[in-house]
Amino acid sequence: MAVKKNNTAIKNSPKHLLGIQNLSIVEAKSILDEAKKFIELNRSSSKKLDVLRGKTQINLFFEPSTRTQSSFDLAGKRLGADVMSMNMDNSALKKGETLIDTAMTLNAMHPDLIVIRHQDSGAPNLLSQKVNCAVINAGDGRREHPTQALLDALTIINRKGKIEGLKIAICGDILHSRVARSNIYLMNMLGAEVNVIAPKTLMPKSIDRMGVKSFTDMRKGLEGTDIVMMLRLQNERMQGSFLPSKREYYEFYGLTPEKLKFAKKDALIMHPGPMNRGVEIDTKLADDINVSLVKEQVELGVAVRMACLKKYCK
Amino acid sequence: MKEKIFINARIIDPSQNMDEKGSLLLNEKGKVKAIGKNVKKSDANKDAEVIDLKGNVLIPGLVDMKAFVGEPGYEYKENFRTLSQAALAGGVTSIVTMPNTKPIIDNVSMVDFIIRRGRDKANVNLFPCASITKQCEGKLMTEFGLLSGRGIIGFSDVNKTIQNTELMSRIMDYASDIGVLIMQHAEDYELSKNACINDGEVATRLGLQGISALAEKIIIERDLSLLSEYPCRYHINQISSKQSLEVIRKNKNNGKKFSVGVSINNLSLNENDIGEFKTFLKLSPPLRLEDDRLSLVQGIKDELIDVIVSDHLPEDEESKRLPFAQAATGAIGVETLLPLSLEMYHNESLPLNKIIETLTINPAKILNIKKGTLTKGSDGDICIFDLEAPWKVDADKLKSKSKNTAIENRNLQGKILMTYLNGELVYSN
Numbered sequence: 141m142a143v144k145k146n147n148t149a150i151k152n153s154p155k156h157l158l159g160i161q162n163l164s165i166v167e168a169k170s171i172l173d174e175a176k177k178f179i180e181l182n183r184s185s186s187k188k189l190d191v192l193r194g195k196t197q198i199n200l201f202f203e204p205s206t207r208t209q210s211s212f213d214l215a216g217k218r219l220g221a222d223v224m225s226m227n228m229d230n231s232a233l234k235k236g237e238t239l240i241d242t243a244m245t246l247n248a249m250h251p252d253l254i255v256i257r258h259q260d261s262g263a264p265n266l267l268s269q270k271v272n273c274a275v276i277n278a279g280d281g282r283r284e285h286p287t288q289a290l291l292d293a294l295t296i297i298n299r300k301g302k303i304e305g306l307k308i309a310i311c312g313d314i315l316h317s318r319v320a321r322s323n324i325y326l327m328n329m330l331g332a333e334v335n336v337i338a339p340k341t342l343m344p345k346s347i348d349r350m351g352v353k354s355f356t357d358m359r360k361g362l363e364g365t366d367i368v369m370m371l372r373l374q375n376e377r378m379q380g381s382f383l384p385s386k387r388e389y390y391e392f393y394g395l396t397p398e399k400l401k402f403a404k405k406d407a408l409i410m411h412p413g414p415m416n417r418g419v420e421i422d423t424k425l426a427d428d429i430n431v432s433l434v435k436e437q438v439e440l441g442v443a444v445r446m447a448c449l450k451k452y453c454k
Numbered sequence: 455m456k457e458k459i460f461i462n463a464r465i466i467d468p469s470q471n472m473d474e475k476g477s478l479l480l481n482e483k484g485k486v487k488a489i490g491k492n493v494k495k496s497d498a499n500k501d502a503e504v505i506d507l508k509g510n511v512l513i514p515g516l517v518d519m520k521a522f523v524g525e526p527g528y529e530y531k532e533n534f535r536t537l538s539q540a541a542l543a544g545g546v547t548s549i550v551t552m553p554n555t556k557p558i559i560d561n562v563s564m565v566d567f568i569i570r571r572g573r574d575k576a577n578v579n580l581f582p583c584a585s586i587t588k589q590c591e592g593k594l595m596t597e598f599g600l601l602s603g604r605g606i607i608g609f610s611d612v613n614k615t616i617q618n619t620e621l622m623s624r625i626m627d628y629a630s631d632i633g634v635l636i637m638q639h640a641e642d643y644e645l646s647k648n649a650c651i652n653d654g655e656v657a658t659r660l661g662l663q664g665i666s667a668l669a670e671k672i673i674i675e676r677d678l679s680l681l682s683e684y685p686c687r688y689h690i691n692q693i694s695s696k697q698s699l700e701v702i703r704k705n706k707n708n709g710k711k712f713s714v715g716v717s718i719n720n721l722s723l724n725e726n727d728i729g730e731f732k733t734f735l736k737l738s739p740p741l742r743l744e745d746d747r748l749s750l751v752q753g754i755k756d757e758l759i760d761v762i763v764s765d766h767l768p769e770d771e772e773s774k775r776l777p778f779a780q781a782a783t784g785a786i787g788v789e790t791l792l793p794l795s796l797e798m799y800h801n802e803s804l805p806l807n808k809i810i811e812t813l814t815i816n817p818a819k820i821l822n823i824k825k826g827t828l829t830k831g832s833d834g835d836i837c838i839f840d841l842e843a844p845w846k847v848d849a850d851k852l853k854s855k856s857k858n859t860a861i862e863n864r865n866l867q868g869k870i871l872m873t874y875l876n877g878e879l880v881y882s883n
Contacts, residue, residue: 281661345655
C-alpha cells in the first residue's frame, strides 16, 4: 500500500481567514494574484466557473450588510458553489441559542465554507474552533474585515501598479472601524506608509504602536499622500457623545476638494461604503470618476472574495 | 483528640515576626499550645502524634478575603463542599464569601440560611459578607446593624460600585458609627460602559471596548475624600493600576486609615496574556500593563496594599464559551492562591514573609478575626507546604466545580502538602 506523504506546505497553510493579523505576506500576495485573474472573468459575459462545484458555502450574517453579503454571495455562485445566506437577525439566536450551538447545528450540515459577520470582536475566532470547515471573517465588531482590506489593496494595485512606497491616509472613525485595522496591517505589510487621521475621541489608544503616524489635523495628515481612504462615521456603534455635531465633523474631517489639495496631485479616494454624503465626504467628490475609486472597490470585491473562497475551501 | 506536635518545621508566622526552624505543639482541643525553636518533642505528651515536616514550611492557614460560592442559586458553578475542597487543597482555611448569590444576601433570613448551610456542608471557616445595598442595586443600604448581629463580617456589593456619592457618604457615615467594614469595588460606570479589558494596545488590536484606569482611580479618590469626613472601616477590594496606587500612597502617607486588596491575577498576569480572546482571562478589574503589575508588587513591598485575594469566581464553560464581550467575567483561584503568590518569592520580587503576611495576619486584622496567626491559644488552622516543589497547573485536576483557571498549564513552584483545620488533618497531598 502506498504511504501518503504529508504535504507540509498544505499542512501549514491556515485553515481560516480570520484577519490580516494572522496572514503572512506570501499568503496575502497569493490571494491578490489569484484575484487578478478573476477581474477579467467578472467582466466577461460568461462568468461561471466550476472550481467549487459540489461545495457548500454558508453566509452567516449577524449584522445587516448589503455589499459584503451580496459580494460573497456572487463570488460563491460564480465559482459554482451552492450558497446559502442566513440572515441571523430573525433566527434561533433571537430564541437564545448561542453562537456555538448555531455553529454546531450548521456544522452538522457539512458546509465547506462559512462566511461570518458578527457584531462581537473575536466571534469568527470562536466559531473556527468549533467547526470542521473553513471560516472566513466578513467583519467582526471593530476588530477586522480582512476581505475589505484585500480588495482595497487590489484596487490600489490595479490603479497605481503597486503598494510599496505609497503613502496612504485613513481618515475618520478609526476607533470603531474594523476596516481601518485590517487596512493598517495589510498596507503596512505590503510596504506602504500609513497615516491615520481622526478627532481625538475617535482615535484608539496606543494606535502608534501599530506602525502608523496619527494626526488630528486632516490637512497635515493628507500631506503628500497617494491614497485617501475615508471611513464612515459609525453612528450605530457610538454610545454617548464623541463629537459635537456632524456639521463640526464635516468642517474639520470631511473630505472636500479644498482639503484634498494637500494630498498628491494624482491622489485617489476610496471609501468602503456605505457613504454618509456631506458628513465625511463631499458628494461631488465621491462621484468624481477621475479621483474616486468607490465603484471599482465594489467591483474588485467580488474578485477578491472569489480568490479567498477558492484558497480556503478544501 | 490527641496532642499533635509538628517537628522539623520552618515556621513562618508574620503575626509574631517568626521565621525559624522549630516545632508546633497543638493541645487536645486543636489549639496552639507552644510554638517556635524552643519547643521540644519532649514538651508533648507521651501519646502525642508526632508529625515530622522534614524542613517544609508551616504557616497559619490562609485567609482569603474574596471568594464566590455558588450557593444559593449557582450550585452548578460551585457549592460549599467543592469550595471547601478547593480551599483546603490550597492551604486556605478561612474564606470571606461574597453575597452576590441568587437570591442576594441582603437580609437576615438569607444570612441564617447561608450560615446554617455552610455549617452543614462546608469544611472551612466561612465568613459571609452581605451586600452594602439591597439587591446590590446601589440605591438603598442594607441593615448593617442587624446583619452584623447575625454573623456578617463585612459589606460588599462585590463587583458593583456605589455610584451615587450622596448614598456612599451616608453609608460611610452610618458605618462609622456602628463600626462595620465596607468593602468597595472601585469602578466608575460611565467610564467603563460596555468595556471588558484594559484600555490600551491589546483592546485596540482585539477591537474591544477598554476600561480606563481612571474609572478605578476616580472612585478611590472620591471615597477617600469622603473618608476624611466619615472615618469608617473602609476597604478597597482590588486595585489594578499604578494610578490607583499613587492615590493610595498619597493618602496613606497623610495618615488616612483604610485597607487595600489586590487579586493574585493582577499580580501575576498582564493584558498580553489575553492573547487571542482567552475569555478565562476576562477579569474585573481587568489585567493591565506590565508596568501596572510591577507597581502593584511594589505596592505590597511598600505596605500600601495589605492583602492578596484569590478573587475566586467560578464560571461554567457555557458562560465562558462566548464572544469575549459577552463572556462571563472572572477566574477560579483559591486553590492556586499560595503557589501563584510564591512565584513572587521565587523570582525575587517579594520576601517570603511579606507574601505570607498579606495572606494571613493582614486580612485577619482587617476583618477583626482571630485567624491568620499561630500565637499561643490560636486555632490550629495550619498550612504546610514544600517551598521548592515544581508542578504544572492542570484545570481538570483542580478541585473547584468550575475549571475556569486563568493559569492553565502554568509552571508553579511551591506545593501544598497538608492542611489542618482546628487541629484536624483535612487535606493531604
